[in-house]
Amino acid sequence: MTAAALSRTAAGPALISMDIGHDAYAAVTDPNTAFWALVDKNRVDEALADGPLFDRYREKADTFARELHALRFGLKPSGVYLNPTERCNLNCTYCYLPDTQRSGGSHMPTEMLLASLGQLRDYFRSVMPEGRKPRAIFHGAEPLMNKTAVFAAINEFADDFTFGLQTNGTLLDAAAVEFLTARNVSIGLSLDGPVAGITDATRRTWGGKSVHGKVLAAMDKLKGYGSWSVITTCTTENLPFLTQMVELFHAREVPTCMLNAVRCTLPGARDVKPADGDMAQAFTQALDRTHELYRETGRKLLVANFANILIAILAPTARRLMCDISPCGGGRAFFALAADGNLYPCSEFIGLPRFNGGNLLATGGVEAALASAAFRPVIERDVDKFAPCADCAIRHFCGSPCPAEAHEMNGGMGMIGAFCEFYKEQVSYALRLIADGKANDYLWDGWDEDTETTFDLGC
Numbered sequence: 001m002t003a004a005a006l007s008r009t010a011a012g013p014a015l016i017s018m019d020i021g022h023d024a025y026a027a028v029t030d031p032n033t034a035f036w037a038l039v040d041k042n043r044v045d046e047a048l049a050d051g052p053l054f055d056r057y058r059e060k061a062d063t064f065a066r067e068l069h070a071l072r073f074g075l076k077p078s079g080v081y082l083n084p085t086e087r088c089n090l091n092c093t094y095c096y097l098p099d100t101q102r103s104g105g106s107h108m109p110t111e112m113l114l115a116s117l118g119q120l121r122d123y124f125r126s127v128m129p130e131g132r133k134p135r136a137i138f139h140g141a142e143p144l145m146n147k148t149a150v151f152a153a154i155n156e157f158a159d160d161f162t163f164g165l166q167t168n169g170t171l172l173d174a175a176a177v178e179f180l181t182a183r184n185v186s187i188g189l190s191l192d193g194p195v196a197g198i199t200d201a202t203r204r205t206w207g208g209k210s211v212h213g214k215v216l217a218a219m220d221k222l223k224g225y226g227s228w229s230v231i232t233t234c235t236t237e238n239l240p241f242l243t244q245m246v247e248l249f250h251a252r253e254v255p256t257c258m259l260n261a262v263r264c265t266l267p268g269a270r271d272v273k274p275a276d277g278d279m280a281q282a283f284t285q286a287l288d289r290t291h292e293l294y295r296e297t298g299r300k301l302l303v304a305n306f307a308n309i310l311i312a313i314l315a316p317t318a319r320r321l322m323c324d325i326s327p328c329g330g331g332r333a334f335f336a337l338a339a340d341g342n343l344y345p346c347s348e349f350i351g352l353p354r355f356n357g358g359n360l361l362a363t364g365g366v367e368a369a370l371a372s373a374a375f376r377p378v379i380e381r382d383v384d385k386f387a388p389c390a391d392c393a394i395r396h397f398c399g400s401p402c403p404a405e406a407h408e409m410n411g412g413m414g415m416i417g418a419f420c421e422f423y424k425e426q427v428s429y430a431l432r433l434i435a436d437g438k439a440n441d442y443l444w445d446g447w448d449e450d451t452e453t454t455f456d457l458g459c
């Protein structure tokens with residue numbers, strides 16, 4: 001994708017053109033407001049000159065700017081990632097949680113988890129509209145290693161939170177599935193390969209044993225349940241197999257998956273970081289395959305992290321994940337509770353003590369953490385303020401993720417994350433789908449029911 005700035009000297013909105021690699025269409029966009037339109041590739045100059053498109057955009061530009069500003073700076077937290085234990089029975093090579101904690105760390109005692117959820121419920125009530133429940137996701141290290149506490153919390157706070165649980169699947173027995181599905185808890189699994197040899201390259205026990213078969217067995221147990229998903233973390237080890245990965249997910253009736261590029265916050269992850277071009281190629285081939293499978297069977301396999309980019313383009317305020325916006329959701333739309341009771345902007349920061357915003361159960365709790373010097377650099381990381389993002393046409397569809405990665409891998413909050421070019425390719429691919437009228441095929445049904453068209457050129 002290339003973006004060419006075109007001059008617009010008068011104060012006010014400015015449009016630039018973007019080659020999206022489509023035969024017939026180019027995009028014109030105002031990166032400041034995330035406005036875009038697709039235009040005839042051979043008539044870009046006309047579209048950028050004073051004329052109907054520009055006039056109509058000028059009328060709406062302030063509204064777009066206000067909406068984007070509210071999304072970027074006006075949100076209150078509505079979710080929490082809960083780490084009920086530091087421990088994990090797996091030693092994934094790229095994990096962002098420190099290995100000393102995962103191997104020898106502590107569980108959060110049941111009483112402390114219950115007290116924490118009580119405190120969190122009160123906090124969310126004070127900032128969320130009445131009738132809306134906050135989301136609480138049990139997320140790390142392996143929540144089912146502290147199942148007693150987790151299940152006690154889900155029972156006790158069923159009316160106060162919408163719960164989710166992310167697990168490696170190895171401890172998800174029939175009783176656990178029954179407990180969680182009966183309470184409508186959304187369940188996420190993790191699997192990195194279509195066959196054991198690939199999964200084992202990155203996800204295995206501390207003793208080096210394969211868990212691939214156990215995750216497939218967990219997937220079988222969840223077949224037919226409405227609210228489950230599987231994460232594949234994309235690395236050099238599985239990149240050539242992403243297409244087989246989505247074939248496996250589709251065959252096993254996984255409703256939603258995520259094909260997440262490995263976050264390079266800790267050094268172990270950087271050893272398996274794919275090059276941007278390789279990541280983009282494998283990822284878009286896998287997306288193409290999901291579309292073929294949809295066409296063949298009428299059943300969608302959603303790739304949620306890509307769907308979120310599409311939504312960021314089509315209806316910015318309907319985004320569901322908050323990694324691809326700047327400032328990101330960490331410490332703003334959500335935060336994380338570590339197993340020792342300390343608060344971090346996001347789980348990604350749990351291995352980085354300088355981002356510890358203080359203890360939830362201490363005086364000040366969540367409010368103090370949100371205002372803390374530990375959270376502020378994350379909350380204030382703004383793509384409008386650092387190069388090369390400040391001049392990038394897609395900065396408000398990408399958000400330059402992730403601050404933890406930028407800080408640890410590239411040396412500061414004012415740096416880009418690990419996959420700049422990959423994001424540009426994703427946005428171009430998304431715009432090509434829109435140009436071809438295929439975007440709905442990559443989104444959950446009814447995604448646009450709660451959204452409103454604010455700009456429709458009607459052509």
Ligand SMILES: C[S@@+](CC[C@H](N)C(=O)[O-])C[C@H]1O[C@@H](n2cnc3c(N)ncnc32)[C@H](O)[C@@H]1O
Binds near residue numbers: 096
């Ligand atoms: C940290 S684990 C915790 C929950 C559970 N133990 C599991 O495996 O799903 C949550 C997810 O984060 C992914 N993950 C861990 N480190 C990562 C990294 N550096 N980059 C991207 N994803 C990562 C894991 O593969 C897993 O899918």
